[in-house]
């Protein structure tokens with residue numbers, strides 16, 4: 001059988017391409033190397049607690065327009081809730097909680113008003129934040145080039161941001177969105193993220209919070225959608241080689257020895273996997289990307305120590321605490337307190353063993369939340385995503401390949417392609433949809 005489109009890689013990018021092509025009535029095959037779909041967004045039931053555990057907590061935003069369209073299309077929109085207005089609690093071990101609370105005003109006034117009331121910063125420092133707000137108002141090709149060669153830290157310093165502003169606000173946002181140290185990553189993607197979130201509709205800056213596991217939100221409903229429209233999916237079926245002729249891919253050979261023929265091929269594999277299946281220009285640039293790890297420490301405690309749904313933790317090694325007992329609709333056996341503690345850009349911690357990481361997590365919790373000193377750990381589970389995302393170091397943006405390749409019937413998708421976003425669900429969904437659009441333009 002000859003498919004219309006064969007899609008390699010069943011993460012969000014591949015699923016998004018498959019959903020789009022199925023909605024247009026094309027005959028697709030979606031191949032995934034692992035025994036399960038979802039790539040870097042998946043969840044599973046933890047046997048001991050009975051709770052749903054994500055491979056890592058994911059936050060989405062109102063400005064994730066393509067992702068929101070995707071979950072609407074596959075029917076899982078009701079499983080994530082959008083904040084009515086941007087609200088983030090920052091917890092400092094000594095100073096307690098300060099909230100960024102943005103009133104319902106037109107953008108960007110809502111954020112400016114919120115920032116001006118942020119109690120974790122002095123009034124003089126808060127005024128300095130306005131300088132970043134002004135800087136976000138305009139962009140140009142020349143400015144983008146300049147930002148691409150600067151680090152986030154250099155950019156913020158050039159805008160007069162004090163140590164406190166960086167430490168207690170910008171760095172938390174930058175590490176969370178770019179997954180590496182502000183002193184290491186390019187200012188361009190940070191600038192674009194802030195513009196996407198803070199300009200346009202005030203809804204763009206609100207957080208979109210999953211109320212279920214990632215598979216339930218992004219993966220399983222997509223697979224049902226694909227099945228119901230006649231699409232074919234295979235797990236444990238890795239692509240081994242894309243056979244390229246002079247101008248086209250002629251066939252796809254799989255690790256199990258099977259050969260797949262299709263009119264069009266889409267690669268939705270990560271940067272580190274592409275060079276293994278295809279020689280050529282895109283693979284050469286993919287090989288130059290660097291990865292940055294993310295560690296999630298899931299802790300189950302014998303009592304509730306936190307009421308907030310999530311907090312950013314300041315002056316700590318853990319950056320965010322997500323209160324799964326409050327966030328998730330379904331509860332497991334240890335309903336008292338199930339927390340997910342996130343360490344992004346976790347290069348210096350990724351080599352540590354479970355015991356040391358749990359000690360760090362408990363120490364950070366006990367410093368910031370007095371009630372944690374009386375709580376007992378009943379269960380824990382650590383997930384290290386060693387290649388969590390690519391690290392957007394200065395110069396990386398020019399390596400990101402576009403959807404079209406020099407082979408007529410071969411397109412690229414994935415969070416690492418030229419989406420203009422950092423490695424995010426939104427970038428992955430957008431890239432899959434764009435590859436699907438290019439494919440359908442050839443198929444008509």
Ligand SMILES: Cc1cc2nc3c(=O)[nH]c(=O)nc-3n(C[C@H](O)[C@H](O)[C@H](O)COP(=O)(O)OP(=O)(O)OC[C@H]3O[C@@H](n4cnc5c(N)ncnc54)[C@H](O)[C@@H]3O)c2cc1C
Nearest residue numbers: 009011012013033039040056058059239414415423424425
């Ligand atoms: C812990 C963690 C937290 C994150 N937090 C956030 C967040 O809060 N917000 C956000 O927006 N983003 C977040 N991200 C980033 C987000 O998860 C990714 O950007 C997105 O999931 C990437 O999707 P993708 O489809 O491009 O790649 P992947 O999800 O990596 O999918 C690629 C797929 O290709 C498969 N594959 C590889 N080689 C082959 C082959 N030869 N044949 C067949 N299949 C193959 C892989 O097995 C995989 O399933 C986070 C990531 C991690 C790891």
